[in-house]
Amino acid sequence: MKSNKVIHPLLFSLYPILALIEVNLNQINFDEVIRSLLLSFLTGGCIWLLSRVILKNPNRAAILATTMIAILFSSGHIHNLLGNYHIFDLRIGRTRYIFLMGALILGLVFWGSFRYRSHLAQINSSLNVIAIILFAIPLLQIAVGMSSQQQIPDSRDRSSIGRIDTDITSMLSGHEAKSDLPDIYYIIPDMYTSQGVMWERFNFDNSEFIEWLEERGFYVAGCSHSNYQRTVWSLASSLNMSYLDVLDEHLMATSKDPYAFMPYVKDNVVRQILEDIGYSIVAVETGFAVTEWTDADFYRSFSGTGAPQLFAGLNSFETLFLRTTVGFPLLDSANHLPKNWRISFIDNAYINHRGRIVFALDELERISAIVKGPKFVFIHILAPHPPFVFGPNGEYVERITPFTLDNDEEYYAWDKFSDGYVDQLKYVNQRFKEVILEILASSKSEPIIILQGDHGVPRLTENLENAAILNALKIPNTEEYFYPTVSPVNTFRIVFSTIFQINLPLLQDSSMFSKSRNDPYNFQAFPFWMTTCEMN
Numbered sequence: 001m002k003s004n005k006v007i008h009p010l011l012f013s014l015y016p017i018l019a020l021i022e023v024n025l026n027q028i029n030f031d032e033v034i035r036s037l038l039l040s041f042l043t044g045g046c047i048w049l050l051s052r053v054i055l056k057n058p059n060r061a062a063i064l065a066t067t068m069i070a071i072l073f074s075s076g077h078i079h080n081l082l083g084n085y086h087i088f089d090l091r092i093g094r095t096r097y098i099f100l101m102g103a104l105i106l107g108l109v110f111w112g113s114f115r116y117r118s119h120l121a122q123i124n125s126s127l128n129v130i131a132i133i134l135f136a137i138p139l140l141q142i143a144v145g146m147s148s149q150q151q152i153p154d155s156r157d158r159s160s161i162g163r164i165d166t167d168i169t170s171m172l173s174g175h176e177a178k179s180d181l182p183d184i185y186y187i188i189p190d191m192y193t194s195q196g197v198m199w200e201r202f203n204f205d206n207s208e209f210i211e212w213l214e215e216r217g218f219y220v221a222g223c224s225h226s227n228y229q230r231t232v233w234s235l236a237s238s239l240n241m242s243y244l245d246v247l248d249e250h251l252m253a254t255s256k257d258p259y260a261f262m263p264y265v266k267d268n269v270v271r272q273i274l275e276d277i278g279y280s281i282v283a284v285e286t287g288f289a290v291t292e293w294t295d296a297d298f299y300r301s302f303s304g305t306g307a308p309q310l311f312a313g314l315n316s317f318e319t320l321f322l323r324t325t326v327g328f329p330l331l332d333s334a335n336h337l338p339k340n341w342r343i344s345f346i347d348n349a350y351i352n353h354r355g356r357i358v359f360a361l362d363e364l365e366r367i368s369a370i371v372k373g374p375k376f377v378f379i380h381i382l383a384p385h386p387p388f389v390f391g392p393n394g395e396y397v398e399r400i401t402p403f404t405l406d407n408d409e410e411y412y413a414w415d416k417f418s419d420g421y422v423d424q425l426k427y428v429n430q431r432f433k434e435v436i437l438e439i440l441a442s443s444k445s446e447p448i449i450i451l452q453g454d455h456g457v458p459r460l461t462e463n464l465e466n467a468a469i470l471n472a473l474k475i476p477n478t479e480e481y482f483y484p485t486v487s488p489v490n491t492f493r494i495v496f497s498t499i500f501q502i503n504l505p506l507l508q509d510s511s512m513f514s515k516s517r518n519d520p521y522n523f524q525a526f527p528f529w530m531t532t533c534e535m536n
């Protein structure tokens with residue numbers, strides 16, 4: 001009996017977690033996945049070992065172990081998939097039926113392992129091959145994904161990036177930067193929409209905050225729209241002062257990966273020019289890979305560099321993982337769990353998320369005292385973007401569904417979403433006021449502060465509504481550049497015009513929409529004159 005070369009139970013126990021990491025690569029930190037990886041490996045190992053002890057026959061044990069592992073790690077997926085399907089009056093996605101199905105499959109495989117006992121070694125060899133292939137696919141994709149996060153692809157059309165570079169740099173050459181360089185704060189509150197949309201759709205009047213900004217010298221472009229509808233595209237464009245097709249024509253034409261422009265968010269022209277004239281780069285942990293500038297001169301980390309928290313409650317990745325496994329009923333019925341359990345299973349990920357946002361805002365208040373000399377501070381804040389974790393005064397919002405950045409079930413109904421958004425916005429507004437007052441009080445010369453949404457609220461689909469953003473600019477001595485529809489792509493053209501005391505040309509303000517997930521760079525341009533923006 002050949003049995004020594006079996007490896008598939010361990011590979012099958014690692015496959016689900018690798019696949020999940022691969023899908024969420026741009027939203028996770030590696031600290032967050034270590035416990036899940038360890039647990040998967042140990043679970044797989046224990047099941048295999050136990051099967052061998054109980055069944056005595058190593059070939060049969062391996063097949064049964066893999067079956068059980070597959071059931072454990074896929075139950076949540078099947079539950080989600082079957083959801084509300086009915087066969088007659090039976091809702092087959094119910095927990096009890098899922099478990100019943102699992103037991104039946106296990107029983108069937110057990111029976112089969114006797115019925116086809118002469119083929120067990122052969123089946124194991126086949127399972128090994130399948131497992132190795134399955135295991136290798138996400139592993140390769142993770143490796144490719146990680147390397148493309150790190151660097152601008154070699155395939156980029158260097159002449160085109162050179163074009164913006166030389167355009168702007170040749171225009172700047174021969175011009176000395178001002179001697180007293182102002183600090184620059186580029187603050188991106190994710191999904192912060194315009195006053196008009198807030199009034200029309202959210203039934204909320206944000207004018208008090210807007211007027212407050214205006215009184216402090218901000219120009220608030222009332223009809224501004226983001227140039228793109230995704231964080232990564234929007235920031236790649238604003239930080240390179242150009243539309244994506246000019247930034248990397250080749251990538252636009254060939255890539256189907258919505259995150260392909262990620263390296264341009266980190267490695268951008270604005271940062272290069274500022275570094276060249278003596279700016280320090282300051283960034284704060286965001287929890288979102290697209291906007292993590294870990295290589296900044298001063299990187300303020302919320303998670304710290306300590307050992308991963310082995311005994312803390314579940315983080316956001318772990319709730320996502322648990323949800324796909326046999327542990328899904330724990331999350332589904334979390335509001336019936338004892339309070340301590342609920343905090344560990346549900347709330348911990350939200351508490352972390354809150355902590356990171358508060359940390360970023362706190363750091364913003366401290367930075368000008370800590371970092372000397374001219375600095376470019378880049379801060380991306382995942383609010384008012386869901387999940388909604390702040391009440392209007394920053395109080396904790398109790399949650400019953402597991403953490404997710406994008407499809408928050410608890411706030412799916414528009415009324416709930418709208419209330420949650422406005423409450424979170426009120427808190428963020430209040431903190432922005434404190435932050436801005438602190439920056440103004442502690443800056444030696446008048447700073448540049450940009451408070452800019454990266455896109456609007458995607459759920460709104462009428463015309464350009466979902467591209468409407470807050471665009472508040474405090475850039476001294478550039479009044480002639482301000483107009484109601486000025487958009488993010490032009491932000492740093494205005495900034496450099498004041499720093500180098502020249503007039504950089506502005507681009508036409510347009511919003512680029514792409515409808516197809518499979519063809520993300522097939523954009524359709526909407527110039528802003530097509531909007532019916534209500535001016536307040």
Ligand SMILES: [Zn+2]
Nearest residue numbers: 190191231454
């Ligand atoms: Zn965003």
